Amino acid sequence: MTRTTRLERGRSALGPALELVHTGRAPTRAVLTAELGVTRATAGAVAAELEALGLIEVDSRPGAAAGSQGRPSHRLAIDPAGPVVLAAQVHADGFRAALVGLGGRIVATAPGCMTVPADPVHVLSAVVDAGADLLRSTGRRCLGAGLAVPSAVAEPDGTALNPLHLAWPAGAPVREIFTERVRQAGVMGTAEVTESAESAVPDSTAFTAFTGNDVNLAALAEHRHGAGRGARDLLCVATGHRGVGGALVLDGRLHTGSSGLALEVGHLTVNPQGRTCHCGSRGCLDVEADPLAFLDAAGREPGPEVSLLQRARDLLRTEYEDARVRKAAELLIDRLGLGLAGLVNILNPDRIILGGLHRELLEADPERLRAVVAERSLWGQSGGVPILPCTLDHNSLVGAAELAWQPVLDDPLAAMAG
Incomplete structure (x- = not known):
């Protein structure tokens, strides 16, 4: 069976495989094979495709542990130079923006202290500007954006219903505002962020950022990468x-x-x-x-x-x-x-x-x-x-990133082709 045939058979396993590596549950190809329930050859083809996409690294010559027998399995890890997502958190004392890679790893962060104004557009603009600066300085490709807010967030509209400790009005359309600011900043899908980069976003009208309650997102991050x-x-x-x-x-x-x-x-x-x-x-x-x-x-x-x-x-x-x-x-x-x-x-x-x-x-x-x-x-x-x-330090930020990474975990090929 050729590598191409094996990959076709295992294409549906790309997302599950990436999630296993992302959450640390598949540190080796042998574990990945067992967790996916596929052949060793198919697991190898899947890992190779994820590596070709720039999402993971495959170490085909890992050192054997002392006292172990047989050839050690290929080691799998997140590519440290891979793409990132923009994550942000707004709280009563200001905000924090960050770039977060797969595996929940914070690549760069920028805290912003300010009195959060009654108009959410003001602080969310500052958040996205800080994120654009981080992308500009790191040159990383951005695949999505997620925001954590100290409020219940109604679905599917993404409105902050009760931002009790902010001056925002109840029902503020935070997802809509955040999405629009990310579109305007042109940070998606490009490593070159410019001041007038709206046209740099492929099909930018289809892009939607993600928003969630800060503690919900902290729990999600801890469940995937931390104490949970x-x-x-x-x-x-x-x-x-x-x-x-x-x-x-x-x-x-x-x-x-x-x-x-x-x-x-x-x-x-x-x-x-x-x-x-x-x-x-x-x-x-x-x-x-x-x-x-x-x-x-x-x-x-x-x-x-x-x-x-x-x-x-x-x-x-x-x-x-x-x-x-x-x-x-x-x-x-x-x-x-x-x-x-x-x-x-x-x-x-x-x-x-x-x-x-x-x-x-x-x-x-x-x-x-x-x-x-x-x-x-x-x-x-x-x-x-x-x-x-x-x-986890900044677990709400990591959780906001998890929302943004989910489309990539669901379909890595489609996400990386966007």
């Missing part, structure tokens, strides 16, 4: 610069509900007599277990010099022995644990991962948090659910 790898039903809860969000991965797929609005965990009540929430209720997790709540409980001013999240992290790391800081941490751990216990009772996940300030709270006193969850959950006393810290 291998989990079947993964619950992610995180607090970023303001507020608390949650996300759920079921059977390996991000669960967003019928219209993208599932799992607004920030509006679980954990302190009925607590602060008034932006949603109109009182004592929601959103206002009782975020960085501002921690700083208030510790008697500290937020300060203008750093973000709320960074100020809270620094306080927890450097002044934890202070009685008031420790008491504030314990208070937030108890509130977080109460919320997690309710979620465990409803969702029965096999793993919980915590991000943002919640990751630091877990690391400060893991026994206390796990004890609260065990005490309050129906099944907590019979083994409990593993509670782990998120492991």
